[in-house]
Amino acid sequence: MINYKNIMIVTLDKKSVLYSTEAMDLGIDVNSYFKKRNFFIKCLNHIDKSLNTTYSSVAYGDWKKRLGDVELLILNSHFFSKSVIKYVNKHYPHVRIIIWYSNPVSVDTPIDFFDGLNCEIWSFDKKDVEEFSLNYNNQFIDTSKLKITSHEKKYVKDICFIGVDKGRLSYLQELKVFFEKLELNSMIYVVDSNRNSSTTYNYETPLSYEKLINYEGNSKAILDIVQENQTGLSLRPIESIFLGVKLITNNNMVKYQDFYNEQNCFLLTERPLSELKQFLNTPYIPVPDKILEKYTLKNWINNFIRFDSDK
Structure with missing residues (x-):
């Protein structure tokens, strides 16, 4: 029997994927690093990053006081996590720490940033797992x-993409032109961020996740364009199977997933765009609940526990 009350998640803020209501419902202690990240805290963060210190620990939230009861601590791969790991290694050495990479290592914090720390590094991308010997x-x-x-x-759209440039x-602009030729109603909503590739494109303001789901859930298909060198699944394929919406993707690894069905998933790497309209007009085939369960937060957490039990 897993005691979820002995698990803690510390992440950037409430917008983070790791800041999960489902985790809280399980009894997991979910927190942000800092109560409020003001200019002073930002300075401490960058000092910690440059000098390998833990000065920012003075500004941690109340979660710091509850670490004595924690057996498993899950952090995201942000550079903030390093000072947290050092702090926990020193004061609570019994705590098992997991760093979670939900982006390719090539566009995230370098793996060697966490060298010498007592922690496990996990990734969603099997290519990175193999290259860097991760879990x-x-x-x-x-x-x-x-x-x-x-x-x-x-x-209501035929095709929907909402995300940052990266x-x-x-490629998104090229696809939009083709969608228009097919007279498809597409929404290509590229959000302004520090990951922009153009100085002239009119980027959009961020949408709430509620609005994003309204767009995706009312569309015939979600467009999933992965970053260069990415083989792991983004959230879009997972959103598509839970929302019961078709998927258009350039991630060829989708065809090796347990939820793959060519009637639901259009692989841009294998099928001509001329077939797209026909694809959108065929019925969606629901994914079995047993497969959906694999992609829930509870199962994700349980995978960490099972790994430790199997050692």
Whole structure:
């Protein structure tokens, strides 16, 4: 029997995927690093990063006081995590620490940033797992956030992409032109961020996750364009199977997943775009509950526990 009350998650903020309502419902202690990250805290963060110190620990939230009861601590791969690991290694050496990479290592914190620390590094990307000798866990989603709250006409699209640039803008623009030729109603919503590849493109303001789900859930298909060198699943394929919406993707690894069905998933790497309209007009085939369960937060957490038990 897993005691979820002995597990803690510390992440960036409430917008983070790891800041999960489902985790809280299980009894997991979910927190942000800092109560409020003001200018002073930002300075301490960068001092810690440069000098390998833990000065920012003075500003940690109340979760710091509860570490004595924690057996498993899950952190994301942000550079903030290093000072947390050092602090916990020193004061609570019994705590098992996991660093979770939900982006390819090539665009995230370098693996060697965590060298010399007592922690495990896990990734969603099997290519990175093999290259850097990491541990693998599948991508997950907080299903409590997958609620379509409106069916207004503005949300109804044939194809929907909402995300930041990450070097994908040019390809997304090419696809949009082709969608228009097919007379498909597409939404290509590229959000302004520090990952922009263009100085002239008119980037969009961020949407709430609730609105994102309304757009995706009312669309015929979600467009999933992965970053260069990424083989792991982004959240979009997972969102698609829970929302019961088709997927259009350039991630060829999708065809090796347990939920893959060519009637639901259109692989841009293998099928001509001329077949897209026909693909969108065929019925969606629901994914069995047993497969959906694999991608829940509870199963994601349980994978960490099973790994430790199997040692």
